[in-house]
Amino acid sequence: MDQPHDRLPRLALSPTPSSARRRTQDRNALRTLACLLALALALSACGGDGDDPTPSDAGATDSGGAAKDAGLTNNWAQGYTLDLEFHGGPADGQKFRVERDLYGIQTVFSFGSTHYTHGEVGFAMTDTIGVELDGTQSQVEVMLNYGLVVGSSVNPVSVDKAGVYPFSCTPPEVRILLDGFSYRSTCADLAGKFDIESYSNVEGGTMSGKVQGRLQATFPDTSFPDPCNAAHNAEICDKPDWYVDISGVFGFTLPAKDGGK
Numbered sequence: 001m002d003q004p005h006d007r008l009p010r011l012a013l014s015p016t017p018s019s020a021r022r023r024t025q026d027r028n029a030l031r032t033l034a035c036l037l038a039l040a041l042a043l044s045a046c047g048g049d050g051d052d053p054t055p056s057d058a059g060a061t062d063s064g065g066a067a068k069d070a071g072l073t074n075n076w077a078q079g080y081t082l083d084l085e086f087h088g089g090p091a092d093g094q095k096f097r098v099e100r101d102l103y104g105i106q107t108v109f110s111f112g113s114t115h116y117t118h119g120e121v122g123f124a125m126t127d128t129i130g131v132e133l134d135g136t137q138s139q140v141e142v143m144l145n146y147g148l149v150v151g152s153s154v155n156p157v158s159v160d161k162a163g164v165y166p167f168s169c170t171p172p173e174v175r176i177l178l179d180g181f182s183y184r185s186t187c188a189d190l191a192g193k194f195d196i197e198s199y200s201n202v203e204g205g206t207m208s209g210k211v212q213g214r215l216q217a218t219f220p221d222t223s224f225p226d227p228c229n230a231a232h233n234a235e236i237c238d239k240p241d242w243y244v245d246i247s248g249v250f251g252f253t254l255p256a257k258d259g260g261k
Contacts, residue, residue: 074197074208076251078103080125082142082211084176088242089217091178094133098142102127102252111203112258121150121201125252140178144211144250147171149201162199167192167213169228176215176244183244186227187216187237192246200254208251217242 072081079101086094102108102125110124124145131138147158147170158171165172167185172194176183185192192213198206217239224232 072210072247072249074210074249074251076101076208076249077206078251078253080127080142080144080248080250080252082246082248084140085245086178087244089181089239091181091244094178096131096133098127098129098131098140098248100127100129100142106255109252109255110258111255114258116148116152116155118152118154119150120148120152120155121257122147123149123201123207123254125250138179140176143173143175143177145171145173145175146207147173159194159196159199160201162196162209165194165196169233172196174211174213174215174246176246178244181242182218182220183215183242184218184227184237185213185215186233187218188230188233190214190216198251203254203256205254206251207254208249210249212247213245215244215246216240 079099081097081099083097084095086092108125108127110122110126113119113121115122124143124147126141126143128139128141131140148155149157149159151157151160159165167173167190169186169188174185174192190213192211192215194209194211196207196209198208200206216237218236219238220236224235226232227236
């Protein structure tokens with residue numbers, strides 16, 4: 001369920017200048033109001049754009065960090081928006097937004113029972129796209145793994161209703177892979193959460209909400225497979241200064257189950 005999908009089209013992320021233009025228009029409107037007030041009170045003139053010491057951010061990617069975009073409006077029926085800000089390691093300082101319409105791209109979803117033997121049903125979305133960072137083409141993989149949405153007496157359900165699910169060693173979880181470096185929400189003591197606003201576990205239903213928090217760099221090792229084992233977790237999450245802050249929204253219409261089951 002957590003294999004990357006290499007058949008997806010590469011998408012170079014582009015700036016989002018519309019937000020920047022809106023902020024510039026807002027500043028100009030406030031400046032004009034200030035001018036009118038100043039003229040009325042002191043008959044003095046205000047400066048134009050040339051007097052604004054704030055550098056223009058037109059053309060900059062409008063990610064703004066996790067805290068700023070926590071209130072993103074979620075209009076997705078089949079897609080997600082995710083802001084990423086990397087700290088430490090080779091990706092230190094990278095900051096960008098992934099905004100993906102997944103309508104018609106069924107290969108990104110894993111939904112069904114093909115990996116289970118007791119009637120369990122799992123759901124995950126794994127999206128691999130191309131990005132341009134510092135003039136170089138890179139790949140970023142985004143996984144939102146909700147774990148089991150139908151459980152059994154052998155394997156308990158991971159997500160069974162709308163609500164808040166704090167980051168932990170179990171799903172729901174986020175994984176980010178950038179140029180071969182992996183970041184996950186399953187490392188110990190990470191602040192973050194899924195806020196699932198609409199929940200379903202059947203074809204045609206909606207799984208939507210928000211996700212926000214910190215993912216830590218991991219170095220997976222088959223000798224330490226269990227993130228809920230403290231010793232294993234410590235071995236694969238041994239770079240606490242390498243992390244990525246995320247904030248975003250998602251909305252997925254559940255597809256037909258894998259294998260038709």
